[in-house]
Amino acid sequence: MWKHEASMDMDATPADVWAVLSDVPGWKRWNAGIEHIELHGPFVAGTTFTMQPPDTDAFVSTLIAVDENRGFTDETVIGDIRVVVQHRIDALAPGGVRVTYATEVTGADAADVGAMVTSDFPDVLRGLKNVVERR
16 A cells, blocks of 8 residues: 655635535646546535546546545545545634645555555645635
């Protein structure tokens, strides 16, 4: 198993962050790693979404946990590789939030796959921060 975490503090409320994270079609506005994305139902556990990064094949992920204003977890399984990403929203005192993407990868070449999957997370979190703080 390979694990990785990336976090960023934001001047926002958990509800501000949740409004942006739960708008799956809107992810393209702040995540350059998405060419196309489609949510196949409501933003609840069990719903799938299809995401296509630039210059590569699309893949399907499943929302396996959704907790409004606190975060969500998605799972992607391709062959024997399983990628689980927790998107956590933690309120900070006296204000603001910390958003954390915690990733676990299992299967063959987990470290290589994990490094590839998470390589743009700092940029993704910066993009999220820019959108959230402009709200």
